[in-house]
Amino acid sequence: MRLDRELTCAQLVEVITDYLEGALAPVDVERVEEHLVFCDGCTTYLEQMRATVAMAGRLRAEDIPPELQERLLGTFREWRRL
Amino acid sequence: MEPGERRLIEALRAGDESAFMTLTGEYGPMMLRVALMYVSTRAVAEEVVQEAWIGVLKGIGRFEGRSSLKTWIFRILTNTAKTRAQREGRSVPFSALASGEADGEAVDPDRFLGDGERFAGHWGAPPRRWGPEERLVSAEAQQVNDASIERLPPAQAAVITMRDVEGLDAEEVCNALDLTETNQRVLLHRARSKVRQALEEYMQ
Numbered sequence: 001m002r003l004d005r006e007l008t009c010a011q012l013v014e015v016i017t018d019y020l021e022g023a024l025a026p027v028d029v030e031r032v033e034e035h036l037v038f039c040d041g042c043t044t045y046l047e048q049m050r051a052t053v054a055m056a057g058r059l060r061a062e063d064i065p066p067e068l069q070e071r072l073l074g075t076f077r078e079w080r081r082l
Numbered sequence: 083m084e085p086g087e088r089r090l091i092e093a094l095r096a097g098d099e100s101a102f103m104t105l106t107g108e109y110g111p112m113m114l115r116v117a118l119m120y121v122s123t124r125a126v127a128e129e130v131v132q133e134a135w136i137g138v139l140k141g142i143g144r145f146e147g148r149s150s151l152k153t154w155i156f157r158i159l160t161n162t163a164k165t166r167a168q169r170e171g172r173s174v175p176f177s178a179l180a181s182g183e184a185d186g187e188a189v190d191p192d193r194f195l196g197d198g199e200r201f202a203g204h205w206g207a208p209p210r211r212w213g214p215e216e217r218l219v220s221a222e223a224q225q226v227n228d229a230s231i232e233r234l235p236p237a238q239a240a241v242i243t244m245r246d247v248e249g250l251d252a253e254e255v256c257n258a259l260d261l262t263e264t265n266q267r268v269l270l271h272r273a274r275s276k277v278r279q280a281l282e283e284y285m286q
């Protein structure tokens with residue numbers, strides 16, 4: 001994707017994941033960063049996206065349902081007998 | 083192959099129960115979530131996970147470590163799930179599922195100034211800063227985050243879980259789910275945007 005020289009906020013929020021993922025061309029990274037310099041709304045938006053990613057990482061890993069773990073163990077013991 | 087992974091594989095081959103429990107405990111929940119993208123019920127998803135582990139055990143003797151163990155296990159899982167979905171008559175290929183979930187905007191278009199305005203496309207209703215930090219790290223905010231991931235369409239839920247919750251990298255997720263890089267990124271973008279939106283509503 002090629003970005004316009006002057007990004008709008010509506011465009012920036014759609015390329016923000018590409019930006020965070022390092023998937024933008026260098027010239028487009030510059031455009032995003034130029035926009036961020038003067039735009040408080042988008043700067044806040046970017047902070048919030050980073051906070052969102054960080055929060056997902058703090059989700060406690062779910063436990064495996066015990067009855068499934070039990071079943072899997074049964075499968076394992078059967079396999080070991082073979 | 084990293085030494086820890088090599089030890090785990092050798093233990094598994096040797097029939098070490100605790101190695102098996104470690105692996106199923108670590109990957110089981112994520113495997114269930116991925117299986118749920120393909121099949122209709124939790125019960126069937128659990129069967130898919132079980133079937134996948136049978137495949138893992140049958141194949142572990144021949145596993146050469148050309149990909150990581152995790153990627154290999156998830157490959158087996160997605161193949162098992164696809165086969166099962168076909169038998170169930172739900173033969174929606176994942177790529178179709180994924181592209182159906184690629185539409186939509188990250189932010190409600192009404193929050194930007196309209197075409198007639200001087201700064202068209204710029205924020206009309208910009209996001210407000212989320213303070214204080216304590217509120218954001220509260221158990222309640224964490225629950226909002228969790229619940230909004232649960233509500234996502236299945237492909238988005240799987241991608242954000244693997245990437246942001248479990249910390250797999252983009253390549254691992256593309257391999258495991260058979261997605262192109264672009265598709266993976268679009269799904270991640272949709273998912274993160276919606277979770278941010280839910281958090282914004284909560285923080286206001």
Ligand SMILES: [Zn+2]
Binds near residue numbers: 008012035041043205
């Ligand atoms: Zn902006």
